[in-house]
Amino acid sequence: MENVWPDIIRTYNEKDIFNADETGLFYKLTPNQTLKFKGEKCVGGKLSKVRITILVCANMNGSETQKLTVIGKSQKPRCFKNVKKLPLNYKSNKKAWMTSDLFQKYLRQWDKELAKKKRKIVLLVDNCTAHIEASNL
Numbered sequence: 001m002e003n004v005w006p007d008i009i010r011t012y013n014e015k016d017i018f019n020a021d022e023t024g025l026f027y028k029l030t031p032n033q034t035l036k037f038k039g040e041k042c043v044g045g046k047l048s049k050v051r052i053t054i055l056v057c058a059n060m061n062g063s064e065t066q067k068l069t070v071i072g073k074s075q076k077p078r079c080f081k082n083v084k085k086l087p088l089n090y091k092s093n094k095k096a097w098m099t100s101d102l103f104q105k106y107l108r109q110w111d112k113e114l115a116k117k118k119r120k121i122v123l124l125v126d127n128c129t130a131h132i133e134a135s136n137l
Contacts, residue, residue, distance in 0.1 A: 016121045020057035022098045098130040
């Protein structure tokens with residue numbers, strides 16, 4: 001990255017340099033510490049492994065963000081019942097993880113949108129195994 005970064009900065013405008021990354025959100029995880037009043041009993045519990053993965057993507061100068069992509073385990077979560085339109089992209093798989101298939105579909109869809117605008121960008125990603133090289137983009 002150190003070798004190519006100066007060329008990227010010279011060649012592309014900050015609005016066309018994007019970074020994408022995933023994070024896991026363990027939304028049922030209880031704190032590993034708690035405060036209690038003197039004399040009160042405090043009982044620990046089992047740590048929840050229930051999670052979703054969130055893909056976040058924005059450009060270098062912060063002027064543009066992509067719609068969040070959330071990956072859960074359920075194909076049709078009950079909380080989405082009667083919801084006509086989500087403000088995010090929702091995907092699912094058994095482990096609620098980003099997979100190479102999901103990532104490639106994400107890239108291809110975004111590439112179609114960019115091609116309509118005749119726009120070329122740089123996308124920076126980490127070395128997650130799901131981030132396979134997408135050819136023909």
